[in-house]
Amino acid sequence: MNAQSPAVETSGLVKLFGSTRAVDNVDLFVPSGTVFGFLGPNGAGKTTAIRILATLLRPDRGTAKVFGHDVVREADKVRWRVGLTGQFASVDEDLTGLENLVLLARLRGYSWSDAKGRASELLEFFDLADAGRRQVKTYSGGMRRRIDIAASLVVTPDLLFLDEPTTGLDPRNRNQIWDIVRGLAADGITVFLTTQYLDEADQLADRIAVINHGRIIAEGTSGELKARVGSGTLHVRLVNPDARPEAERVLEQQLGVRVQLEYDPLELSSRISSPEVATQALVHLAQAGITVGSYSYGQPSLDEVFLTLTGHPVDGETELEQS
Amino acid sequence: MQTTCERPHQTERRVLPTRARPARPSPLSSAITLAWRALLKIKHVPEQLFDVTASPVIFLLMFTYLFGGALAGSTAIYLQFVLPGILVMMVVMITIYTGVGMNQDVKKGVFDRFRSLPVWRPSVIVGALIADVGRYLMASAVILLLGVMLGFRPENGVLGILLAVLLLVLFCSALSWIWIFLGLVMRTAESLMAVSFMVLFPLTFASNVFVQPETMPAWLESFVNINPITHLVTAVRTLMSGTATADQIWPVLLASAALLAVFSPLTMWLYGRKQ
Numbered sequence: 220m221n222a223q224s225p226a227v228e229t230s231g232l233v234k235l236f237g238s239t240r241a242v243d244n245v246d247l248f249v250p251s252g253t254v255f256g257f258l259g260p261n262g263a264g265k266t267t268a269i270r271i272l273a274t275l276l277r278p279d280r281g282t283a284k285v286f287g288h289d290v291v292r293e294a295d296k297v298r299w300r301v302g303l304t305g306q307f308a309s310v311d312e313d314l315t316g317l318e319n320l321v322l323l324a325r326l327r328g329y330s331w332s333d334a335k336g337r338a339s340e341l342l343e344f345f346d347l348a349d350a351g352r353r354q355v356k357t358y359s360g361g362m363r364r365r366i367d368i369a370a371s372l373v374v375t376p377d378l379l380f381l382d383e384p385t386t387g388l389d390p391r392n393r394n395q396i397w398d399i400v401r402g403l404a405a406d407g408i409t410v411f412l413t414t415q416y417l418d419e420a421d422q423l424a425d426r427i428a429v430i431n432h433g434r435i436i437a438e439g440t441s442g443e444l445k446a447r448v449g450s451g452t453l454h455v456r457l458v459n460p461d462a463r464p465e466a467e468r469v470l471e472q473q474l475g476v477r478v479q480l481e482y483d484p485l486e487l488s489s490r491i492s493s494p495e496v497a498t499q500a501l502v503h504l505a506q507a508g509i510t511v512g513s514y515s516y517g518q519p520s521l522d523e524v525f526l527t528l529t530g531h532p533v534d535g536e537t538e539l540e541q542s
Numbered sequence: 543m544q545t546t547c548e549r550p551h552q553t554e555r556r557v558l559p560t561r562a563r564p565a566r567p568s569p570l571s572s573a574i575t576l577a578w579r580a581l582l583k584i585k586h587v588p589e590q591l592f593d594v595t596a597s598p599v600i601f602l603l604m605f606t607y608l609f610g611g612a613l614a615g616s617t618a619i620y621l622q623f624v625l626p627g628i629l630v631m632m633v634v635m636i637t638i639y640t641g642v643g644m645n646q647d648v649k650k651g652v653f654d655r656f657r658s659l660p661v662w663r664p665s666v667i668v669g670a671l672i673a674d675v676g677r678y679l680m681a682s683a684v685i686l687l688l689g690v691m692l693g694f695r696p697e698n699g700v701l702g703i704l705l706a707v708l709l710l711v712l713f714c715s716a717l718s719w720i721w722i723f724l725g726l727v728m729r730t731a732e733s734l735m736a737v738s739f740m741v742l743f744p745l746t747f748a749s750n751v752f753v754q755p756e757t758m759p760a761w762l763e764s765f766v767n768i769n770p771i772t773h774l775v776t777a778v779r780t781l782m783s784g785t786a787t788a789d790q791i792w793p794v795l796l797a798s799a800a801l802l803a804v805f806s807p808l809t810m811w812l813y814g815r816k817q
């Protein structure tokens with residue numbers, strides 16, 4: 220075993236689809252035993268990168284190694300150690316949950332009886348015991364996600380890829396997946412997950428890389444990233460639109476922050492480092508006699524992250540050169 | 543969503559680590575497991591057996607009674623002639639479904655799942671082929687049983703029938719690789735079906751399945767005589783009637799070997815590189 224080898228190490232990775240540079244010169248380093256978050260909007264290249272690392276796609280340029288094994292030349296060694304839960308269901312919908320897991324356990328070398336044992340164990344664990352004898356096509360979104368993750372754990376992998384594991388799930392199901400990821404991490408499994416939500420990456424990942432148009436535009440711990448983008452954003456909605464310039468002036472002067480005027484003439488927002496500062500901001504507004512209709516404070520959205528990191532919004536089409 | 547509410551959420555959920563690392567299964571074992579999957583699909587979607595049960599019955603009855611009198615003077619005589627032909631035609635047609643199944647797997651994520659496993663690479667395809675041999679045998683049994691009920695009496699008896707079916711299954715397993723290959727190339731199952739029917743209809747009809755080629759115009763006759771389906775039908779017929787010679791068998795074996803030699807490496811190459 221290569222105990223010292225990093226779970227993932229890529230250098231200059233490039234994948235082209237026609238003229239689209241789906242993955243563009245990506246260098247990644249994921250130490251073994253950590254949770255790595257890959258954050259990016261639709262079409263950023265997250266799935267493409269994961270598919271290269273899981274040996275499903277060949278890179279056009281650059282190298283990628285998983286536990287020291289080249290994903291192209293030593294694909295089989297890589298497959299031996301990784302599990303992949305793709306973005307879209309990758310179990311057989313016509314089969315039952317149990318049959319799917321038995322099938323995969325057999326393919327990983329379990330005997331028929333051990334395969335059944337392992338499958339029931341996994342179903343039990345993932346709260347699917349009752350649904351185990353139903354065809355997967357009858358499962359809800361959350362159940363599908365769970366059976367898909369269970370399918371990747373038939374043999375515990377050293378590295379698990381989870382491609383947008385919570386997209387489209389309700390908060391309860393999302394929390395459940397988060398717990399599963401934390402449990403895996405506690406067991407020492409390296410997890411490489413992609414997401415479109417900063418708070419998800421923040422909750423789960425030791426290190427985060429932000430990808431856009433195939434390129435890594437920021438990388439670091441969640442703390443480092445938040446230091447760059449501000450840990451949170453205060454949204455304020457006024458009662459009177461005429462008070463907005465005054466509100467903007469008060470906030471900028473008193474707190475020294477940059478204020479963003481939103482499209483809605485009643486709204487303004489500002490990246491603020493802590494909830495305490497947000498409270499101060501509201502106090503300053505009240506002292507200036509400005510009535511606040513409503514406000515919220517939270518993690519910046521992916522949009523705001525991109526705005527900060529790249530100076531322009533996430534949408535690719537509006538990518539104009541700024542003078 | 544029935545069971546999720548009661549379970550307490552703890553942050554320290556141990557996710558069933560198993561240090562179990564069973565040894566890699568043998569190629570045969572993984573192929574059989576994947577064949578088992580195909581059988582499970584039949585269990586859950588039994589309608590897909592229509593083409594190996596109902597279609598052969600319809601075709602055999604239709605051709606025997608509709609054309610038998612006109613083509614051979616009597617339906618009883620024509621049955622002796624046409625049954626081996628219809629047997630070949632029906633089983634050859636079924637080979638298309640191997641490709642269709644592959645195409646559907648590619649579009650769903652199942653294909654990626656299998657490709658990301660450390661298993662013997664061809665096992666997905668070989669597994670599908672093993673299951674398809676079951677379908678070929680089932681269709682053959684339906685046609686032969688019905689034929690015998692209608693009065694089909696091959697001179698070479700059971701042995702001839704077994705040898706004929708063996709040869710047929712061999713050829714069809716080799717032929718399937720073409721459709722599996724196309725199943726990986728084509729975007730939709732519909733276009734794959736369209737292409738394969740376009741190839742198989744002329745091949746099966748412009749052959750000696752229904753009539754002897756002597757009555758055909760010369761250009762057609764020469765096509766029919768080089769058509770591999772013709773050779774297959776001849777071999778199946780003569781094996782059943784006990785008049786088979788090596789000259790009638792080897793072209794079929796050669797064609798099977800050629801198909802396999804070309805399309806299995808091509809398919810495996812594509813399988814490894816599918817985007």
Ligand SMILES: Nc1ncnc2c1ncn2[C@@H]1O[C@H](COP(=O)(O)OP(=O)(O)OP(=O)(O)O)[C@@H](O)[C@H]1O
Nearest residue numbers: 236239241259260261262263264265266267268817
């Ligand atoms: N097989 C393919 N053929 C052509 N283009 C592709 C293919 N796969 C991906 N692309 C393109 O590559 C780019 C990156 O796609 P990718 O699926 O990796 O993004 P993503 O970050 O996973 O997005 P999402 O959040 O929507 O899943 C996109 O522009 C996409 O259109």
Ligand SMILES: [Mg+2]
Nearest residue numbers: 265266267306
């Ligand atoms: Mg994706």
